[in-house]
Amino acid sequence: MFPVLPEGVRADVRVPASSANLGAGFDSLGIALDIYDDLSVRVTPSGVRVEVDGEGADAVPLDDTHLVVRALLRGLEAGGVRAPGLEIVCRNAIPHSRGLGSSAAAVVSGLAAASGLMAKSGVRQGFSPDQMIQLASEFEGHPDNASASVLGSAVVSWIEDTDGAPAYHARRLTVHPAIAVTAFVPRVESSTALTRGLLPDAVPRADAVHNLSRSALAVVALTTDPSCLLPATADRLHQHHRAPVLPDTTTIVAELRSRGVAAFVSGAGPSVLALHERPIPPESVEVAAGVGFTARALRVAGPVSIT
Secondary structure (H helix, E strand, O other): OOOEOOOOOEEEEEEEEEEEOOOOOOOOEEEEEEEEEEEEEEEEOOEEEEEEEEOOOOOOOOOOOOHHHHHHHHHHHHHOOEOOEEEEEEEEOOOOOOOOOHHHHHHHHHHHHHHHHHHHHOOOOOOOHHHHHHHHHHHHOOOHHHHHHHHOOEEEEEEEEEOOEEEEEEEEEOOOOOOEEEEEEEOOOOOHHHHHHOOOOOOOHHHHHHHHHHHHHHHHHHHOOHHHHHHHOOOOOOHHHHHHHOHHHHHHHHHHHHOOOEEEEOOOOOOEEEEEOOOOOHHHHHHHHHOOEEEEEEOEOOOOEEO
16 A cells, blocks of 8 residues: 555645757757746645646646646656645646647646655655656657756757666756747647657658757757857758648748748747847847747746755
């Protein structure tokens, strides 16, 4: 029988948004962004009560099928404990289905809350970052968004086959202080499943080599030489396959890159992310606004916090 968390124990979590791929680093590179979802969880005598404010409040379930609750319960299970009941309050600022890692943030927040409840109750130690990345990536199927939300800053992530099961790993990069971040966020949503389904199972060798070299260059550009950001974010594996269902996104990426700005589709879209040293040209902001995208100046975020 699992030990039971005592009633009244509470954990508060703040988890950052994320952008995956960064152009060429498909399913491998990610960066944390300073848009946050906040979560408060308290152990109660029985039942599960969920309250959601902000993004997705009218669209997500308010029971144990909610993604945050599922992740929280999975975290408690992985920790070998259980809660008699839970009161969960979500205050969401990360836009849903825009390519800014809202689902990964939900999973990370649930797991972080489980970690905090276990540690604060003294039942057992909380999860290490590596453990949280593994558990969160099992939900996602790839570690780029989840590891960015766990570790903060930029990340390089990878998957290893361990006895037939995927083992997810990531390492944090320190982003060069000269790099600024701007997101172009639309009012409309996009389906990750739809855009991922457009990708082919095989690619030409030249395209694979291109992206391998640019992904390696991205590590240099992000950490020591931002002058390489434009070539480092040039992709030939996935963005052009998504272009037919993301026409406005594709227009904005092309507009920015034509002016020397390292822009790319954020995750599976439809948002666009730009990494830059100089200000974004006003003409590009106007082009984006003309198709319903709002420019948001952001900063690189730190890791998930648990109090």
